[in-house]
Amino acid sequence: MLNRSLAVMACMPTVLAWAAPADPLSEMDYFSEQPVVLSASRLSQPVNRAPAAVTVITREMIEASGFRHLPDLLRLVPGFQVSWVRGNIPTVTYQGLSSIYSRRIQVLVDGRSVYNPAYGQVQWRGIPLALDDIDRIEVVRGPNAANDGVNAVQASIHIYTRSASDDPGWTVGASVGSAKVRDGLLRYAGASGDWLWRVTLNSRSDDWLKNQRDEAHDHLLDARAEWRPNNRDAVTLQAGGVLGEWDNSSVGYTFSNQQTTDFFNGYVQARWQRTLSTRSEWSLLVNHTVTRADETFPPIPAPLPFSGVLAPDNLNYGFSRSALEFSWQGQPLEQLRTVWTAEARLDRAWSASLAGPDTHQGTMYRLSGSMEWNPAEEWVLHAGAMLEKHYYAGTRLSPRLAVNWLPVPGHSFRLGVSRAYRSPTFLEQESDFKFTQAPFIFDQRLLSPFKLKPERMDSVELGYLFHLQKLGLDLDTRLFHNRLDDIIDFTTPYPVAGELAGDGADLTYANLYRAHQWGGEYQLRWQPGKATWLALSQSRTRIRSDFQDLVDSAPAQSLTLLASHDFGLLSGSVGYYRVGKIRWVGSFETPAYDRIDLRLSRAFKVGNTRAELAVVAQSILGDYSEFDTDRLFEPRAYVSFKMHF
């Protein structure tokens, strides 16, 4: 359709009607100063010159996948495991080592960390971000603490949202399907003078697992404004919030079938970016995030001979984060690029039920520097380090050294070594969860009697990348070995004076284990023509540890394939996901599974209105489980319609 209209235009250049009167051109259109748009921070590093393995999830992959939620997209990354413990507890890890709290992956949305300092995981459903507003997701496979600091241990996920200049106008969308899928989307993007803005309203509802009480409704509002007052400065203001109404607990403790969670997360962020030249720029980022979860359950009666009810009757918790970051990029020499960053953060967390009546808070200061040096065209040397003073982890240095060798066009090798730390979370360091009826302690469930050290990971990796433009082929392979020390987990009961249950604290946190991890993985992208592409990835992992749960926590192998073809009238895509046997730490074994998703879509264009009708069928092979064996994801289908004008 499009090609035909362009061809018609090309054949009849003289009959075109032009709506706007032409302003005359002058020499100033050629010589006046212009903004440096593609400054260093906006240009992504080519993967064959990057210091680490990177997978980029593009918009076309997001759309072809048919996924409705952010964490599902990470199935497309080699070595990643995604599991829905419940409809409101999606959890994501890379190469295993995780319980339902995946604490060793840093996640940043437009530079703002959405890592939960209270529990350590990411509450994926509680990020005020519509899938439709994502521009791309860059996943660093392996440690990235030299750039992103503590908790960027196993992987680091950078989500970039679309500029407010993308898709100007109205977008309206809706999805309806089985498993109570009901989604709505309303977005407006506009511009006026030096300002661009976008406002998105999005609601998502579903009932995720079969025979589980886990219906979930999210309603989110996200807004973004960009102000470009001159050629040098760009100011981006963002604010958003999400309200979640979720059945059951959002933290994994279930005390009643009636337990519910009311979740709120809101944020504001401002970034001021000044471009000094094509080689030099700085930016100032300030943001504040607040999260509150109200989880109530019917009070538990006190055991006989006592009467009344036990406290607490809720698992309410909250946390907030304020961050201020200054970053400067420069190129002091033709062959040398540098980035310097300084950051201060204040984390606060509170949960009277789980960690006592006090609000716990900690500050963190960071200084990082990295350099990329090209002594010759075929060599790139990277050196970077992050120095942090963290409220729990102490003062730590996370360095990385990497070298890329590009001996002939199309082939490149990478060797990298790095160290990363995972700080204890507020819950791990401050937990004090007990059922009481003053003055009695009936049962001490959780306690943190020990001063915890951060977990440490040392990593070495070897990469090989192959690129053949003629065939549209890109291959990225990675071999790695990680050594983890001081892994924090639950330990044996700890005596508690006066506890009536008499068995001490059921669970206490301590630095307990170590693990070695070996593996290899590849991702292959093949695009033989405009109409067809496929992304294939495979991963193999082995873990050795003094804790069997860690040994079993990664599938020996996994495979992902997403393929898409444009048939002309219709476009179709298929996703195939195979994950080997896995046992998430502290849970039961989940057998290997195969999942196939299909998507068919038809695009329309009427005047200036673009529309798309799509049908998505998920898990067409039948029920399967991602966590234990009784939490089944059943086949489902939904229809979605989206219109832009």
Next chain:
Amino acid sequence: MIWLLRHHLARLSFVLLACSLLCAGLARAAPVINVLVAEPTGIYQETANSLTQALGREGWKVTVTSPGRNPASGGDLTVAIGTKALEAALAQPGRPVLSLLVPQLTYERLASGQQQVSALYLDQPLTRQLRLLGLALPGMKKAGVPLGPASQGLQAALQNAAKDSGIQVNSAPINKGSDMYAVLIDLAEDSQAFLLLPDPVATQRSTLQNFFLQTYRLKKPVLAYSAPLVQSGALLALYATPAQLGEEAAAWIRESWSKGVFRMGEARYPKRFTIGVNHTVARSLDIALPSEAALTRQLEAMP
């Protein structure tokens, strides 16, 4: 003796007369050039300097003024540098005018139907621009060209250039800045690179920012028309510098002076050019470009 003195005086006066006649003849042979600059600063002054230096070496008389000041009267040729200077020069007809630093479409609008007026355009020929894309990006077959209202007049020329260069062109209109996004998405479907042409709508600051962000996101390189746009984010730019235009105009003026009059001939594109390359963008797009020198040599060798 007195006779001899008279004889010598007579010979001396003859020689003096002959010398003065010759000098007068020579003075008539060197034309007077009035250079009218739109402003006595920046690119205008740079072009004027390069022109006057080249002509000054030949002993030609060149005066430089700007429209606001008292224009020099007389003269054999007015060189108007910049659009305002061209407008001022055309307001005083009857004397040959050579326009410099004015884009083709603007020149044609201002000078249509005028006699004794010619131009060395500011723009580079479209065929050369498309050929540069072909040389820089092997396998290049189609270029997308968003056209703002001011560049509509180039449609036919674009199609001719496509035939001459062997690079096909997909073009689409941008009537307002907010059209850019949809047009780029459409054009990108069938284009390997974008050609950016000057247009006040298409290159307005916020639209230009969106243009470069979007083309980069689409992983399509851009060939632009000026040095500042290489800094902005174009992979390549093809342009003539003010100094190059001044020198080329000087050479043309010298060639056109014959038998006491200027015959400038048809307005034309510059033969000289500069290729600007943004190596950072090339690296990020993973494009291995030939060197600027190699590209220049190959492009110069083309007809």
